[in-house]
Amino acid sequence: MRVVRGRRSGVVIAVAVHSTQAGPAIGGCRIKPYPGWRDGVDDVVRLARAMTEKAALAGLRHGGGKAVIMDADAVLDERHRLLVLEDLAEVITSLDGAYLTGPDIGSAPADMEIIHRLTGGLAFCRPESSGGSGNSSIATAHGVLAALEAAVDHVFGTGALAGLRVGVIGYGSVGRLVADELAARGCAVTTGDLDESRRATAEAAGLTWSAEDLLGEEFDVLVPAAVGGLLSEERARTCRAGLIVGPANNQLTHDDVASTLHERGITWVPDVVASAGGIIHAVCREELGLTEEETTPRIRAIGTTVTEILTGARDSGTTPQAAARDLAARRRTAVPA
Ligand SMILES: NC(=O)c1ccc[n+]([C@@H]2O[C@H](COP(=O)([O-])OP(=O)(O)OC[C@H]3O[C@@H](n4cnc5c(N)ncnc54)[C@H](O)[C@@H]3O)[C@@H](O)[C@H]2O)c1
Numbered sequence: 001m002r003v004v005r006g007r008r009s010g011v012v013i014a015v016a017v018h019s020t021q022a023g024p025a026i027g028g029c030r031i032k033p034y035p036g037w038r039d040g041v042d043d044v045v046r047l048a049r050a051m052t053e054k055a056a057l058a059g060l061r062h063g064g065g066k067a068v069i070m071d072a073d074a075v076l077d078e079r080h081r082l083l084v085l086e087d088l089a090e091v092i093t094s095l096d097g098a099y100l101t102g103p104d105i106g107s108a109p110a111d112m113e114i115i116h117r118l119t120g121g122l123a124f125c126r127p128e129s130s131g132g133s134g135n136s137s138i139a140t141a142h143g144v145l146a147a148l149e150a151a152v153d154h155v156f157g158t159g160a161l162a163g164l165r166v167g168v169i170g171y172g173s174v175g176r177l178v179a180d181e182l183a184a185r186g187c188a189v190t191t192g193d194l195d196e197s198r199r200a201t202a203e204a205a206g207l208t209w210s211a212e213d214l215l216g217e218e219f220d221v222l223v224p225a226a227v228g229g230l231l232s233e234e235r236a237r238t239c240r241a242g243l244i245v246g247p248a249n250n251q252l253t254h255d256d257v258a259s260t261l262h263e264r265g266i267t268w269v270p271d272v273v274a275s276a277g278g279i280i281h282a283v284c285r286e287e288l289g290l291t292e293e294e295t296t297p298r299i300r301a302i303g304t305t306v307t308e309i310l311t312g313a314r315d316s317g318t319t320p321q322a323a324a325r326d327l328a329a330r331r332r333t334a335v336p337a
Contacts (some may be wrong), residue, residue: 006087016048018064025065027051028104040070054272056328065099089118115270124282133285136278141177150303154310160184167219170226171198183315224248236260243268258321
């Protein structure tokens with residue numbers, strides 16, 4: 001773990017490397033404000049740990065890591081942003097290849113191009129025009145859909161999506177792709193976003209827009225596609241969805257929430273599985289040199305992993321979270337594909 005105040009930017013940067021057992025740690029760079037630097041450090045540690053599980057479950061030769069840039073107001077002008085990226089690149093370089101970064105909340109492929117250049121290649125998801133795999137949202141959405149199809153099959157005993165009532169929390173880059181695709185497949189999709197300006201696009205795609213708290217509404221499937229930490233103990237006790245599966249990282253405020261959901265008969269697919277499409281795409285395209293056609297089945301395999309986790313949880317009477325951790329540990333010690 002490195003926590004520094006950037007000598008150029010003055011901004012606090014934390015980089016956590018949780019594991020390099022399977023290979024270099026991989027995980028995005030988050031730029032957002034935190035109440036205090038300790039909150040940012042707590043966040044980076046949780047996120048890095050989740051990345052280790054995500055990489056193991058995805059069968060990647062990587063461990064988990066994460067970077068957070070604790071920008072006071074999360075608005076960096078171009079000049080300041082460059083100074084921050086130079087400071088981050090310096091930290092990444094000092095880790096001697098143990099950590100590879102990528103985009104996350106607040107950072108983008110253009111930032112990765114700069115870090116890639118400054119670190120001699122230690123960043124994923126540069127723009128396609130620069131030889132990278134670009135924005136990961138499409139691949140992440142494909143992975144969520146693969147996870148959702150498998151989970152629907154497991155929970156409702158049918159792979160048919162048409163007619164399901166689905167709530168999508170957050171109509172951003174990934175949420176929009178997932179919501180629109182589900183609507184196109186005949187689901188009754190309700191979505192909502194703090195950003196009301198997205199409403200017209202959603203309604204044009206045939207979705208129902210809701211300003212209500214979707215966690216309290218009745219759905220067959222709930223897709224958390226906004227920020228992490230929406231599922232607290234209290235919300236888990238009142239949630240009325242049959243199945244929860246979505247891309248938001250670190251959806252649970254605490255591990256115990258997984259037990260509460262389980263006891264209430266709500267199937268929760270761990271986000272470390274459902275959100276892995278983007279990272280699988282980046283590694284397959286940029287590191288393994290696979291084509292899009294060769295990469296797609298690797299993303300679709302998220303569905304097989306979901307089935308394995310949910311079946312394992314049912315057979316052993318544990319939560320999907322416990323089953324996912326167990327499977328991640330087994331895959332980490334096996335030789336990854
Ligand atoms: N983009 C990827 O490839 C990727 C990969 C893995 C995980 N994720 C995770 O998936 C989630 C969505 O990612 P994204 O790239 O679509 O982000 P995004 O910023 O494009 O979209 C998130 C949307 O959620 C909205 N939002 C925030 N808080 C909300 C709330 N409380 N209620 C309703 N809406 C709210 C925002 O206004 C925004 O429109 C994030 O948690 C992200 O960390 C994304």
